[in-house]
Amino acid sequence: MPTSHRAAQVALRPLGEDLVLSLSGDWLLAAPHPTSEEIAAALQNPPKRVIVEGEKLGLWDSSLVLFLHQLQKRCQAEGVALELAAIPQGVKRLLELAAAVPPQVSRAQTEPPLLARIGLRFLNLAQEAYEFTRFIGEATLIFLRFLRAKARYRRQDLGGLLQDCGPGALPIVTLIALLVGLILAYVGAVQLSLFGAQIYVANLVGLGMLREMGAMMTAVIMAGRTGAAYAAQLGTMQVNDEIDALKTLGISPMEFLVLPRMLALVLMVPLLTVYADLVGIAGGALAAVSVFDLTFLEYLHQTRAALGLHDAVVGLIKAAVFGVLIATAGCLRGLQCQRSAQGVGEAATSAVVTAIVAIVVADALLTILFTRLDF
Secondary structure: OOOOOOOOEEEEEEEOOEEEEEEEEEEOOOOOOOOHHHHOHHHOOOOOEEEEEEEEEEEEOHHHHHHHHHHHHHHHHHOOEEEEEOOOHHHHHHHHHHHHOOOOOOHHHHOOOHHHHHHHHHHHHHHHHHHHHHHHHHHHHHHHHHHOOOOOOOHHHHHHHHHHHOHHHHHHHHHHHHHHHHHHHHHHHHHHHHHOOHHHHHHHHHHHHHHHHHHHHHHHHHHHHHHHHHHHHHHHHHHOOHHHHHHHOOOOHHHHHHHHHHHHHHHHHHHHHHHHHHHHHHHHHHHHHHHOOOOHHHHHHHHHHHOOHHHHHHHHHHHHHHHHHHHHHHHHHHHOOOOOHHHHHHHHHHHHHHHHHHHHHHHHHHHHHHHHOOO
């Protein structure tokens, strides 16, 4: 047999300067029930107080909560006090919970003017540059403590990080360096063949890999692979209060966590760059020998004639600088991570973006410097 419900009703009666709303019946979404718009006319001449009585309430669900919430907002808009008498405690708790959540404001209403946005963006960039520079300064001081054998860190952590940054990255570095060498050889040989100068493709690939592409591509790979991992690791430690625990124990996170990671990247990125240079030159040789009628000995002889020790030194200097920038970006973003799962993801993303931007800027500055010094 279907269960019969009492109709939901609202009875209004004046009480001096107040207005009393008496609720009765079953307030259910499946049944007709009054709405706050139906009593809006009674609030046109605002009373001093609105008193809601619920002694005669029966069954209720979210329809009653919605009605009272809308009534509450109307009373606030009119500056009228609202008093809930004999309302079920569950309804009151739901109303308190709804009031605790701030309303979402559209972006169009909160977005500042254009000049204000430009100014805020400039201030944010200045703050980011300050934090980045300060972090590098702290890392430098920690490195000096390491040189004096006073830094506190675990050697087994450093060994594991070296394994991950070095041999663990060989497959992806091999693939990317080989393809970059092939691309350089194809692009250069197509143009040089117009003048019958295919032999100089060895110069193009060798110089391009040693001075620019070897260090650059290795750094970009390590930024996406290792820099993001460092940010996620330190961000998770931040969320789990592990970094605060280290500070409580009197252990510097810069020494215990940042120093091993920075040492690992500074040591491994130059070595991976040397490996990437060799693989890239081999990739260029593969393209030149198989497509452009050059022998392997001709390619090797031309490469040896075109390259000098200073070209390799330029690439290694860039690689070391890139390693510092990747470690700085990853560790800085990890330590700045918000204490939430979303914050860990944002820290990893920000670490990759910051590292790649810093790598490109540093590469441009170093290239200009070495060119002006004729090195």
